[in-house]
Amino acid sequence: MKAKGLLSLLALSEKRRDILFMLQEEPKTLKEIRDYFKVTSPEIIPQIRKLEKENLIFQKDKKYVLTEVGEIATRSFGQFFKTLKIFENNMDFWKEHNISGIPEEFRMRLYELGDYEIFGSTPTEIFKPHDEYIKNLLKSKWTLGVSPALHPEYPESVTMLAEKEVDISIVVTRDVFEKLQTKYRKDVQKYLGFENASLWMCEEEIKVAFTTSDKFLSMRLFLKDGNYDFYKNIITYEKSALKWGEDLFSYYKKRSEKIGLQDF
Numbered sequence: 001m002k003a004k005g006l007l008s009l010l011a012l013s014e015k016r017r018d019i020l021f022m023l024q025e026e027p028k029t030l031k032e033i034r035d036y037f038k039v040t041s042p043e044i045i046p047q048i049r050k051l052e053k054e055n056l057i058f059q060k061d062k063k064y065v066l067t068e069v070g071e072i073a074t075r076s077f078g079q080f081f082k083t084l085k086i087f088e089n090n091m092d093f094w095k096e097h098n099i100s101g102i103p104e105e106f107r108m109r110l111y112e113l114g115d116y117e118i119f120g121s122t123p124t125e126i127f128k129p130h131d132e133y134i135k136n137l138l139k140s141k142w143t144l145g146v147s148p149a150l151h152p153e154y155p156e157s158v159t160m161l162a163e164k165e166v167d168i169s170i171v172v173t174r175d176v177f178e179k180l181q182t183k184y185r186k187d188v189q190k191y192l193g194f195e196n197a198s199l200w201m202c203e204e205e206i207k208v209a210f211t212t213s214d215k216f217l218s219m220r221l222f223l224k225d226g227n228y229d230f231y232k233n234i235i236t237y238e239k240s241a242l243k244w245g246e247d248l249f250s251y252y253k254k255r256s257e258k259i260g261l262q263d264f
Helices: 003-011 014-025 030-037 041-053 068-088 091-096 128-137 154-163 174-183 185-192 239-253
Strands: 057-060 063-066 116-120 142-147 167-173 197-202 208-213 217-221 232-236 256-259
Touching: 014 030, 014 041, 014 057, 014 063, 014 068, 030 041, 041 057, 063 068, 068 091, 116 128, 128 154, 128 208, 128 217, 128 232, 142 154, 142 239, 154 167, 154 185, 154 197, 167 174, 167 239, 174 185, 174 197, 185 197, 197 239, 208 239, 217 239
Parallel strands: 142 167, 167 197
Antiparallel strands: 057 063, 116 232, 142 208, 197 256, 208 217, 217 232
16 A cells, blocks of 8 residues: 555544554454444454554454554654644634744644643733642742743742742743843842752743643743733643653753853
8 A cells, every 4th residue: 555545544544543542552452442442343353454454553462563664653643643633722822823933843742732721811810821820830849941031920939939949940031131130139149049949041032931840831932923922821731741841941951051149
């Protein structure tokens, strides 16, 4: 079967995709596959045969297993469908925001956000996104953040976390750093006095704000018109999202210089 045919084999059958996703977790017997779909053998065997014919699965010790080709195809299809799910449930949000502000290698991993929720301001709860963010932040044992914008409560909040012995590290842009120097000098001096707290400055333009911790990931984006969106933020608790946030933090930290008390 040509590549186009193989694509159709998987794209046009949810059942065949689900069989592959099942086997990605662990090998299954025919009975286990049959019971999962709640069908008879004659109903499911034709789908299994098609996958076997195209070298995606094979039978070993009475269990169906992914071939090497099947493993690659299943992983790729899994990422593809997870990516579609990320966008399709909140397309208006993604259309409004500048996704290109996220470095390309991390844009391609957006499926790792998993099940997320968008918290937006309402006429009666203007600070709902910030309140939800702080609520999760206070539950964290460690936290990493990148901030190209400065909320007036942020310096006090992170200093309070440092006082509670939360390991915390923050990357800021040059603009935010200068605001910290002029308006929040005492807060930052106090923050940097804790061994468990660090501050980094990145000279590059950053167009995504996020915080990740052992509990959650929160992310805010810039709007298409270039303005920072204080009124909507994404929050997710998926382990894959926390790892995505850690990796993105490391990306910016490597491009930054460490700030010390002498800078304030």
